Amino acid sequence: MTAIEVRGLTRRYSGGFEAVRGVSFEVERGEMFALLGTNGAGKTSTVEVVEGLSRPAEGSVRVLGHDPFAERSAVRPRMGVMLQEGGFPPDLTVSEATKMWAGTLTAPRPVEEALTLVDLAHRASVRVKQLSGGERRRLDLALALLGKPEVLFLDEPTTGLDPESRRNTWELIRSLLRDGVTVLLTTHYLEEAQKLADRLAIMHRGRIVAQGTVSEVVNAYPSRISFVPPNGVPLPVVADADSSGRVTVRTNELQSTLHELLVWAAANNVELSGLDARSASLEEAFLAIAEEAA
């Protein structure tokens, strides 16, 4: 069953700038879908429309079968949102801010439970303005989880978190996914998407330029073998040279190409110095997309 359905979404700001241009994707129930992209790619602009903060200029959005803008009251009780930048009154304490939020919800978790989930229970009586950036992100996450949402929107949830908190947050998100929560994540940490997401889309300048499972997206890009070639011996494979004298071989069959190359080197008794072979990673796919489109 589909939890989120986005069709041909275009978002235009006053002034005519098109931040999102014809984006389509679907997120199944219980799945995590990640939106990746460079800064300014249109991730947050997309997610804000899916959250129902704004009406799309063109296209349609459905969350749990409803229009999130027009039927806000039907959808909101079932979703939790962590904005990229959300605020709390700086002079409230952590527990006061959480209680305030709980008071606006149909069926909130106990405040204590929500704070424990994000490891903030020990900071309950501290004013929001005294929290660190990472603690503020965790408070935001606690509020997003307070209403026991079926669909969770996380806009760069781990930005500003130290490595340990980041790992804990990932663990928490995994346990939510196990409980059947649907998650739409935006992030610019590729590792985060690779670890957590079932499927992902890479955005660039308002469009989705690649979409699928991590391996589908990555497999569209070739593996690379690079080395400094021996002088005066013609290579058995097609390779691009760069200015430093290093060459790069791009291949969709890393193992056989590498084998061919090594057999050739042994037969000719030459050394491939600085040999480096790697399969395509999400990072390479991402960089290639950003380069291609630039």
Place this chain on the structure above:
Amino acid sequence: MRAVAIGQAELKLFWRNRTALFNSLLLPLLLVPVLISVDAEGVPLVVGLVGFALLMAVYYNLVTTFVARREELVLKRLRVGELTDPEILVGASLPSVVVALGQMVLYCLVVGVITGVELPSRPWFLLLGVLGGVAVFVLLAAASSAFTRTVEMAQVTSLPVLMACLFGSGLMFPLSALPEALGRVLQYLPLTPVLDLLRAGWGDGPVLKPLIVLAVWIGLGTYAVQRWFRWDPRR
């Protein structure tokens, strides 16, 4: 009512904000001598104090509150929750309105007893005036906040409404002291019909025209808020 959760949090913030406390609780006392110099009669004094509470405790306080919550990204955060837009605005307005109503009751009792004001003969007009006044100035505060970039700027952006109402609605000096044509124009300021209705609570002044003017202001204010109110900071 879910908006109360916001109201309770706002009330805590109000008690923790010295500027707001001073503006709402002490400033009006400083005004009593000014108002007495205009008219030492009981009813005009009570009416003036209610008008002043609407301007300072409701309007001015709320312009700064709306701007502060917007710039702190609190409004943006609230807007992805379950509350509707009107509920968020009502919630954020609650403490200022409650404090203003408390002030009004207190001043009316104190001034009323000292100057021997009789109980209003038509209290429902008094009530209409207060409720209509609260509605108008909450809406105007929300509209003004849209044109206010920072909390500090609120001191400037609130001046047009504050000055127009202080000087143009007979708070600082009676309208009868002004040329008749000017006085007629000033009847259309947002505070004037409120004060007319309050006075009508004690006398038999006209009520139809003030009610219409007030309704038009509430309509205009609602339109302005829907059209211009900003939920997130200008970038």
